[in-house]
Amino acid sequence: MFVSTGIELINTCEKENIPIWEYTIREEVERSELGRENIIEKVRKNLHVMLSSSSLAQEKEIKSVSGLIGGDAYRLRKYADNGTTLTGDFMVRAMARAISSSEVNAAMGRIVASPTAGSCGIIPAVIISAAERLGKSEETMIKGLFTASGIGIIIAKNATMAGAEGGCQAECGSAAAMGSAAVVEMMGGTPEQALDAAAIVFKNIMGLVCDPVAGLVEVPCAKRNIAGAVSALTTADIVMAGVKSKIPFDEVVWAMYKVGRQLPPELRETAQGGIAITPTAQKLKEQIFSEKNTL
Numbered sequence: 001m002f003v004s005t006g007i008e009l010i011n012t013c014e015k016e017n018i019p020i021w022e023y024t025i026r027e028e029v030e031r032s033e034l035g036r037e038n039i040i041e042k043v044r045k046n047l048h049v050m051l052s053s054s055s056l057a058q059e060k061e062i063k064s065v066s067g068l069i070g071g072d073a074y075r076l077r078k079y080a081d082n083g084t085t086l087t088g089d090f091m092v093r094a095m096a097r098a099i100s101s102s103e104v105n106a107a108m109g110r111i112v113a114s115p116t117a118g119s120c121g122i123i124p125a126v127i128i129s130a131a132e133r134l135g136k137s138e139e140t141m142i143k144g145l146f147t148a149s150g151i152g153i154i155i156a157k158n159a160t161m162a163g164a165e166g167g168c169q170a171e172c173g174s175a176a177a178m179g180s181a182a183v184v185e186m187m188g189g190t191p192e193q194a195l196d197a198a199a200i201v202f203k204n205i206m207g208l209v210c211d212p213v214a215g216l217v218e219v220p221c222a223k224r225n226i227a228g229a230v231s232a233l234t235t236a237d238i239v240m241a242g243v244k245s246k247i248p249f250d251e252v253v254w255a256m257y258k259v260g261r262q263l264p265p266e267l268r269e270t271a272q273g274g275i276a277i278t279p280t281a282q283k284l285k286e287q288i289f290s291e292k293n294t295l
């Protein structure tokens, strides 16, 4: 059975001298009885969906069904093409990838909920961008997805990944933590460093509320995918530079869950607080649900 805590994960990987991705594959083989090759092929299929969702809205403007979001991935890609960015080509293209998947999701396109639909842009953006930057193969991206899964299993066992239960810190926060850990292992970091990255990401996003405008997973969700991807990538560099998390991953996950449960219901996906109740958000909601837009 998959270990229950981060420290157990580190100890097991160290004892067996394997990375998190290898441990996760072995556990999945044991749990599912599908066979190693079949499991890897399933994840490869997911990766291909991610490659598609993270590029589709960069190539052409895609509008969400409500009309609330769309075209931003395309704008970011054009901006990167112009070569005059502040944070650099790598980062802007990662941002474009992150919001592309979110826009595809809001347009009812095909995405991989990783771990949720609302946060579906973060893990593809960081794993694909890191692989491109580091010159890594498809196999390395698949390994990254297994690392992310391993971290996700521990989060799910000890906390939540649902915005309705723990706020956006639990949803986009988990995706960013999983993605950052994955990039660390893709860069040759240890399981301990991967968990340090996940812990730092959570600490930096702690308390983020879930407040979708009109109850739709669009505003502020899509741009939070950009923020999550940037956080994941920058944190991977922080950790690979030798910086550690003062608070261990398990304690950070415990704190994140506790903070999530302390959030009032208004700030947990009910669209009754935060950004969702600003005057502009209320107007947008009226427009979306006005009579002319209903059947």
Ligand code: SF4
Binding pocket: 118, 119, 162, 163, 164, 167, 168, 169, 171, 172, 209, 210, 211, 212, 216, 217, 218, 220, 221, 222, 224, 269
């Ligand atoms: S704000 Fe809420 S619905 Fe939107 S991505 Fe975050 S957790 Fe999901």
